[in-house]
Amino acid sequence: MTLPEAEITLTVNGRSVRRRVEPRQHLIDFLREGLDLTGSHVGCEHGVCGACTVRVDGRIVRGCLMLAVQAAGCSVETIEGVSESGELADLQSAFHQRNALQCGYCTPGMLLCAAELLETTPNATRAQIREHISGNYCRCTGYQAIVDAIETTLTARRAGRTAD
Amino acid sequence: MKPSPFDYVRATNLTEALALLERHGEQAQILAGGQTLIATLNMRLSAPDWLIDITRIPGLSGITLTETHLVIGALTTHREIERSALVAQYAPLLGQAAPHIAHAAIRNSGTIGGSIAFADPAAEWPACCVALDARFVIQALSGERRVSARTFFRGLYDTDRAAHEIITAIEIPRERAPRRSVFMELARRHGDYAIVGVALLGRVDQGRLSDVAIGYVGAGATPLLAQGAMAALEGQAADADVLARAKAALAQDLDPSGDLYNSPATKRHLAAVLLERAVKQLLA
Structure with missing residues (x-):
């Protein structure tokens, strides 16, 4: 039996990409194995841990709960793309300074998840930060330092806006 | 894990999707937000031959107001409902329940129609729809019908929807003045499925409750309407005796x-x- 295949065209980190994929392939596996974008990680593969968080058309999604074929025509951004653009440089720097990672496995997903909060809820409280990242598991830090880093960035961005 | 192989088709209109469903029957699954379906495929709890992606069908998404109803398209995401001004005004219960659904990344993709069709008794939308006395618009090639949420859920993951039908919208009756509402649930961690949850609607006039409706999450094989407790509270001031009767x-x-x-x-x-x-929160 030959497995079904489909041809998809999508934008990944600003570049147009055309590939043949099996319909059953997860978006995250397509990004990692098809495009060598291994910054995003695979954890639980059923939508619980958040390690595979990527952006599709500007919104964060679980890369293991979306098929590559579903992303046809979409614009996908991974940690490689947002790192290159510098969009999250301040957040990434805060993660360094606050020691908000140890093994780093959850970090790419955590950063993209936090980025959505920075964007949508600039006045988020610590409780809101915790709630927002509740779908991204970290097994090293105990979260305190991650919440600190996100809060630091929120505060700095607010101050930056006031200064403008 | 990875899903077993299947073929995939992206339907461009409702007629095409319905025709595909007719042709493939039980071998096909409708793919909407996929936030439950793809997880079950990953765990190989289901292995359809076909996935029919309905997410690009125009007209199935969005929130509108008619003379009589607040209409939520089946493909409207949890996130859109959470942030909708129309929902906040005409069915605030839904806005209160939305943050309890999983996590931000999942609310960005998951749809209300998918949640209703899957009919998990521990999910938030089915219990809210039962409490709100919503109805579901269900489309087949042969025509359209409407079913009350209160009769739609028949058993564990079993609904009135046939395999060749697609839920296209959720219609919530408009009220001249929306009732007060409270949504609460208990879960071990934020975003987990609730151990149990409640959707409460009612009016408060001089301390007395009226038009009370109570939907329960995770308290049976289907979302449940707590009719005994509703009757115990209706027309009453919720003092200790009345509350005790309602709880009993x-x-x-x-x-x-x-x-x-x-x-x-x-x-x-x-x-x-x-x-x-x-x-107590409703009265506060």
């Missing part, structure tokens, strides 16, 4: 099964605790 009525209203952590008795107790908290 839950014994008949609810039929929870145990899970890994909680026995049916524990869930019954927690359901009563939630009812009291919800009523």
Whole structure:
């Protein structure tokens, strides 16, 4: 039996990409194995841990709960793309300074998840930060330092806006 | 894990999707937000031959107001409902329930129609729809029909929808003045499936409750309407005696099964605790 295949065209980190994929392939596996974008990680593969968080058309999604074929025509951004653009440089720097990672496995997903909060809820409280990242598991830090880093960035961005 | 192989087709209109469903029958699954379906495929709890992606069909998404109803397209995401000004004005219960659904990344993709069709008794939307006396618009090639949420859910993951039908919208009756509402649930961690949850609607006039509706999450094989407790509260000032009667009525209203952590008795107790908290918040 030959497995079904489909041809998809999508934008990944600003570049147009055309590939043949099996319909059953997860978006995250397509990004990692098809495009060598291994910054995003695979954890639980059923939508619980958040390690595979990527952006599709500007919104964060679980890369293991979306098929590559579903992303046809979409614009996908991974940690490689947002790192290159510098969009999250301040957040990434805060993660360094606050020691908000140890093994780093959850970090790419955590950063993209936090980025959505920075964007949508600039006045988020610590409780809101915790709630927002509740779908991204970290097994090293105990979260305190991650919440600190996100809060630091929120505060700095607010101050930056006031200064403008 | 990875899903077993299947073929995939992206339907461009409703007629095409319905024709594909007719042709492939039980071998096909409708793919909407995929936030439950793809997880079950990953775990190989289901292995359809076909996925029919309906997410690009125009007209199935969005929130509108008619003379009589607030209409939520089946493909409207949890996130859109959470942030909708129309929902906040005409069915605030839904806005209160939305943050309890999983996590931000999942709310960005998951749809209300998918949640209704999957009919998990521990999910938020089915219980809210039962409490709100919503109805579902269901489309087949042969025509369209409407079914009350209160009769749609028939058993565990079993609904009135046939395999060749697609839910296209959720219609919630408009009220001249929307009732007050409270949504509460108990979960071990934020975003987990609720151990038990409650959706409470009612009016408060000089301390007396009226037009009370109570939907329960995770308290039976389907989302449940707690009719005994509703009758106990209707027209009453919710003093200690009335609350005690309403809580006692839950014994008949609810039929929870145990899970890994909680026995049916524990869930019954927690359901009563939630009812009291919800009523007090509604009155506050």
